[in-house]
């Protein structure tokens with residue numbers, strides 16, 4: 001029987017015993033991978049007995065790959081993700097200010113995983129710095145292949161930098177570079193196609209899950225032709241492709257201009273009552289404050305790569321931190337998907353048993369949902385809720401919870417398995 005997941009007529013077909021490639025990852029990757037797989041295997045067994053099972057297949061990237069094969073991202077690894085469609089990974093180290101480019105970014109670009117989905121929900125009992133964490137139910141859709149992450153940068157002092165600067169100054173008439181001789185440059189490509197496919201995925205997700213709104217987060221007041229264009233293309237797409245199911249703030253503005261505030265308010269209320277997804281927008285800096293003060297006003301968040309990176313960590317901190325925040329990188333057309341812990345390699349705690357495996361476990365739960373194995377996913381969510389309610393946590397949360405029981409990475413995974421009822 002085949003062990004390969006496939007896309008057939010635009011739909012995912014998952015065999016009962018699929019092979020899932022996984023990258024252990026650097027730093028705490030080794031600590032969290034085994035325990036996470038144990039939790040997922042237990043949930044799948046609980047839900048389906050022996051009729052379904054994941055066949056884990058290790059593939060290499062990062063330090064481990066370098067030791068095994070002499071390269072940080074071997075071709076076999078990329079081939080395995082392409083062959084089996086769905087995979088999962090631990091964190092991979094990226095040097096700052098030089099050295100190799102991010103392997104995470106490379107994987108996203110090679111497989112064109114254009115959406116990074118990060119659901120942000122609160123588990124009862126988990127310490128939070130905000131007053132109403134139970135009101136947090138946000139779903140970040142971060143564009144994953146464009147923006148400054150394209151890696152088009154020219155370091156000051158290098159020949160290409162000089163060429164680029166001369167082009168800007170001589171050909172394009174740019175006279176606003178404050179210190180031209182000592183400037184490095186980075187390029188920010190934002191395309192119509194890229195913006196549209198991201199926003200399309202965000203709106204479809206909101207409709208499918210009956211979520212109330214999509215907020216387009218952008219800094220279009222300053223970056224008019226990149227982030228501003230993203231906002232406009234997103235609104236255009238919502239109105240063109242989802243006219244029946246959405247109501248946009250741009251339409252609201254039109255009504256306000258033509259008929260006045262009262263009619264606009266009425267139209268908005270009617271749209272909400274009829275279950276339409278409200279598509280709105282917010283400037284990034286304001287959003288960072290807004291999401292802290294009024295998290296209940298935001299549901300799905302559609303944004304570009306860099307904004308999405310910043311927003312993800314802030315929202316994660318609101319519900320217990322990056323140690324329990326999951327993520328997935330998906331191409332909804334090809335079906336390719338890599339699920340991953342959102343945190344980094346945490347070298348300061350690697351090998352100490354302090355790492356929280358929650359982020360990787362919940363990423364694997366997203367993977368189960370993507371595969372349609374939702375009963376197994378529910379077992380993990382429920383069990384995790386029970387463990388947090390019993391105040392049993394790893395060291396990242398223990399420090400903030402009075403009277404909590406401190407568990408190691410492995411013990412936390414065992415506690416989840418024990419609480420699968």
Ligand code: NAD
Pocket residue numbers: 028090091092093094095104322323340341342343344345346347348349354355356357358359396
């Ligand atoms: P980090 O996420 O590794 O660590 C930030 C802080 O959070 C540290 O104090 C760490 O101990 C803590 N932390 C992180 N994960 C935790 C967990 N599961 N349980 C408990 N505490 C946890 O971020 P960083 O220090 O900025 O980055 C370290 C390396 O990781 C860098 O090389 C960076 O490029 C890489 N990184 C990789 C990814 C990825 O693979 N997707 C994401 C972010 C950073």
